[in-house]
Amino acid sequence: MEITNSPGGLTTxxxxxxxxxxxxxxxxxxxGPVTLAYETYGTLNSEKNNAVLILHALxxxxxxxxxxxxTGKNPGWWDGYIGPGKPFDxxxxxxxxxxxxxxxxxxxxxxxxxxxxxxxxGMDFPIVTIEDMVRAQYHLVKYLGIEKLLAVAGGxxxxxxxxxxxxxxxEMINSCICIAASASLSAQGxxxxxxxxxxxxxxxxxxxxxxxxxxxxxxGLSLARMIGHITYMSExxxxxxxxxxxxxxxxxxxxxxxxxxxxxxxxxxxxxxxxRFDANSYIYITRAIDYFDLNDNGxxxxxxxxxxxxxxxxxxxxxxxxxxxTAEAKKVVQALRITGKNVNFNEIDTxxxxxxxxxxxxxxxxxxxxxxxxxxxKSTGK
Amino acid sequence: MEITNSPGGLTTxxxxxxxxxxxxxxxxxxxGPVTLAYETYGTLNSEKNNAVLILHALxxxxxxxxxxxxTGKNPGWWDGYIGPGKPFDxxxxxxxxxxxxxxxxxxxxxxxxxxxxxxxxGMDFPIVTIEDMVRAQYHLVKYLGIEKLLAVAGGxxxxxxxxxxxxxxxEMINSCICIAASASLSAQGxxxxxxxxxxxxxxxxxxxxxxxxxxxxxxGLSLARMIGHITYMSExxxxxxxxxxxxxxxxxxxxxxxxxxxxxxxxxxxxxxxxRFDANSYIYITRAIDYFDLNDNGxxxxxxxxxxxxxxxxxxxxxxxxxxxTAEAKKVVQALRITGKNVNFNEIDTxxxxxxxxxxxxxxxxxxxxxxxxxxxKSTGK
Numbered sequence: 034m035e036i037t038n039s040p041g042g043l044t045t046x047x048x049x050x051x052x053x054x055x056x057x058x059x060x061x062x063x064x065g066p067v068t069l070a071y072e073t074y075g076t077l078n079s080e081k082n083n084a085v086l087i088l089h090a091l092x093x094x095x096x097x098x099x100x101x102x103x104t105g106k107n108p109g110w111w112d113g114y115i116g117p118g119k120p121f122d123x124x125x126x127x128x129x130x131x132x133x134x135x136x137x138x139x140x141x142x143x144x145x146x147x148x149x150x151x152x153x154x155g156m157d158f159p160i161v162t163i164e165d166m167v168r169a170q171y172h173l174v175k176y177l178g179i180e181k182l183l184a185v186a187g188g189x190x191x192x193x194x195x196x197x198x199x200x201x202x203x204e205m206i207n208s209c210i211c212i213a214a215s216a217s218l219s220a221q222g223x224x225x226x227x228x229x230x231x232x233x234x235x236x237x238x239x240x241x242x243x244x245x246x247x248x249x250x251x252x253g254l255s256l257a258r259m260i261g262h263i264t265y266m267s268e269x270x271x272x273x274x275x276x277x278x279x280x281x282x283x284x285x286x287x288x289x290x291x292x293x294x295x296x297x298x299x300x301x302x303x304x305x306x307x308x309r310f311d312a313n314s315y316i317y318i319t320r321a322i323d324y325f326d327l328n329d330n331g332x333x334x335x336x337x338x339x340x341x342x343x344x345x346x347x348x349x350x351x352x353x354x355x356x357x358x359t360a361e362a363k364k365v366v367q368a369l370r371i372t373g374k375n376v377n378f379n380e381i382d383t384x385x386x387x388x389x390x391x392x393x394x395x396x397x398x399x400x401x402x403x404x405x406x407x408x409x410x411k412s413t414g415k
Numbered sequence: 416m417e418i419t420n421s422p423g424g425l426t427t428x429x430x431x432x433x434x435x436x437x438x439x440x441x442x443x444x445x446x447g448p449v450t451l452a453y454e455t456y457g458t459l460n461s462e463k464n465n466a467v468l469i470l471h472a473l474x475x476x477x478x479x480x481x482x483x484x485x486t487g488k489n490p491g492w493w494d495g496y497i498g499p500g501k502p503f504d505x506x507x508x509x510x511x512x513x514x515x516x517x518x519x520x521x522x523x524x525x526x527x528x529x530x531x532x533x534x535x536x537g538m539d540f541p542i543v544t545i546e547d548m549v550r551a552q553y554h555l556v557k558y559l560g561i562e563k564l565l566a567v568a569g570g571x572x573x574x575x576x577x578x579x580x581x582x583x584x585x586e587m588i589n590s591c592i593c594i595a596a597s598a599s600l601s602a603q604g605x606x607x608x609x610x611x612x613x614x615x616x617x618x619x620x621x622x623x624x625x626x627x628x629x630x631x632x633x634x635g636l637s638l639a640r641m642i643g644h645i646t647y648m649s650e651x652x653x654x655x656x657x658x659x660x661x662x663x664x665x666x667x668x669x670x671x672x673x674x675x676x677x678x679x680x681x682x683x684x685x686x687x688x689x690x691r692f693d694a695n696s697y698i699y700i701t702r703a704i705d706y707f708d709l710n711d712n713g714x715x716x717x718x719x720x721x722x723x724x725x726x727x728x729x730x731x732x733x734x735x736x737x738x739x740x741t742a743e744a745k746k747v748v749q750a751l752r753i754t755g756k757n758v759n760f761n762e763i764d765t766x767x768x769x770x771x772x773x774x775x776x777x778x779x780x781x782x783x784x785x786x787x788x789x790x791x792x793k794s795t796g797k
Contacts, residue, residue: 220653227678235634252617271602296609
């Protein structure tokens with residue numbers, strides 16, 4: 034099988050699998066068959082040693098690069114980083130990106146049909162974890178004929194998946210690129226996820242998750258996204274970009290609708306999100322992020338978690354990221370170093386907060402491209 | 416008139432006033448007569464020079480100290496600081512605290528009757544500002560026979576009111592105690608206020624503010640409060656108090672209801688708030704906070720704003736307060752120093768974040784009591 038796909042005019046593909054009839058989840062339930070939507074970019078070489086698995090964040094999907102329609106208006110969420118000559122260079126490497134299990138962009142999730150009832154799962158969908166997402170991706174990688182990935186790479190929840198890959202399938206990856214993530218989310222991060230979920234649950238259209246045949250809980254999902262966006266930006270960036278500017282400047286013209294620029298921006302982001310995301314998936318995926326904990330909820334030690342890991346690591350944090358602060362990334366780095374792993378760590382200066390991994394950043398670009406080049410050289414001798 | 420009230424068994428009083436038939440608001444509209452609910456503690460001396468006006472924050476009310484019912488279970492919001500022998504010592508000074516205009520605890524606000532329609536104002540209530548709150552308090556102070564206050568004092572929105580007092584009525588205050596506040600709210604702060612308002616607006620019971628004869632938008636108000644609470648706590652305090660503890664620890668028992676401790680805490684705070692606060696007041700008061708800007712929205716300079724101020728200042732910030740960070744307090748301090756004011760500034764080390772002004776804090780207690788003692792001595796010679 035030769036697999037070739039280049040950014041531009043590509044299509045999303047679908048891979049369906051089952052383990053003994055169903056896919057066994059960490060919660061003890063089994064579902065299946067499971068479908069993963071995925072895209073690939075670049076060409077898998079004959080040695081099959083140039084494959085990189087790209088892992089998306091909370092609101093991402095399989096469409097990481099290029100345009101998957103003819104309009105040319107819908108670039109992938111990491112298009113700035115994946116493409117010919119880009120840090121994730123499609124001229125050299127082969128990239129796979131799949132929508133996570135629990136997602137809503139082609140992969141099996143709460144909006145999928147429950148084969149037992151013939152209706153959408155809704156909140157009957159089982160709880161999924163970061164480990165479940167990774168174990169599903171494993172089947173896709175195997176299906177594509179790849180025995181060992183050159184790298185796994187992602188930011189935010191994608192970074193959590195990358196760390197999980199290094200632990201669950203240590204033999205299957207050469208290297209791990211983890212950006213703006215940590216070994217577990219902070220209590221504050223859980224709190225923000227919870228108020229986002231509550232915004233959805235409060236929407237009367239949510240109806241305990243049974244809204245697929247009626248009105249969509251758009252107001253709730255939009256508000257959840259607005260809350261999330263505040264946490265993705267640094268206070269400084271928000272100040273510099275929006276300041277305290279209003280639309281109407283005269284006190285006598287002010288009313289409850291007159292908005293500061295930051296409010297308009299958040300509303301715009303919220304409304305835009307509703308067009309492309311499922312409210313139940315938002316609940317399931319934020320829960321997966323909350324539950325992720327390589328410290329085994331305080332019982333274990335991070336060093337134990339990484340004991341079996343074999344990959345080389347590139348760990349990146351951003352100095353203005355207050356959702357996944359550098360201090361958390363450093364805990365990962367320290368545990369990796371104690372367990373004797375090869376780790377490159379860089380805290381990048383930026384004003385863009387957590388969002389920085391999605392935005393143009395010369396340092397991040399250089400870090401990725403040189404790490405990947407080096408890893409390819411080390412693992413292939415080329 | 417001798418005014419005496421001691422904490423314990425006190426009652427909330429009501430003062431009603433009008434300016435030429437109505438109270439003129441900054442937005443250009445006039446309402447009236449206006450009622451302010453207030454409480455007093457301690458005894459106004461015969462020289463009437465020991466009066467301190469206490470200014471409450473977003474969710475506060477006139478009940479700042481003692482118990483205003485017979486149960487003894489309802490202490491005032493600043494009871495730790497106001498009382499016999501406490502930093503705001505009722506054995507020496509006389510304290511006044513009134514619920515702000517726009518509030519919902521006895522003062523005129525959106526839940527009050529609009530005399531023109533005989534119905535509750537709801538969202539027809541005019542926009543109120545911090546300056547309007549202060550100008551309404553002025554009438555109360557005058558009514559109580561006080562020509563000059565020993566001090567005005569408050570935290571958060573109370574601190575904004577304190578700063579506004581120093582500018583609007585420079586001759587009427589000896590000193591100004593401003594805690595955990597700034598000359599304007601940041602874009603990030605506005606963003607948090609906006610998602611809180613949106614949570615209320617999304618509640619179908621809100622009904623454009625017309626809910627007084629039907630169901631209360633409790634879910635929305637509760638969520639707004641939950642969002643607010645995240646911003647009042649430091650990440651560190653949240654981590655140390657709640658960590659990542661769950662109620663159920665076994666993955667197979669997890670479901671969407673199983674909650675981390677931080678989630679239970681926030682839900683509890685949200686539900687508790689709904690019992691005592693009006694949803695429309697939350698919208699109006701957060702807007703007043705958003706609009707407050709002594710920099711005149713970037714057109715003016717803070718030094719110009721404070722030019723006329725005559726008070727001596729005590730400015731306090733908390734090192735873990737990320738809603739009103741020390742850097743913002745320092746801008747106020749700098750402007751006051753440039754304009755030649757007498758300023759005491761202290762950044763207090765605490766893990767309690769913005770909430771610290773409401774919690775026991777020895778340093779804050781000492782700062783307040785010695786500042787007040789000194790101000791009383793300077794202004795009275797006693």
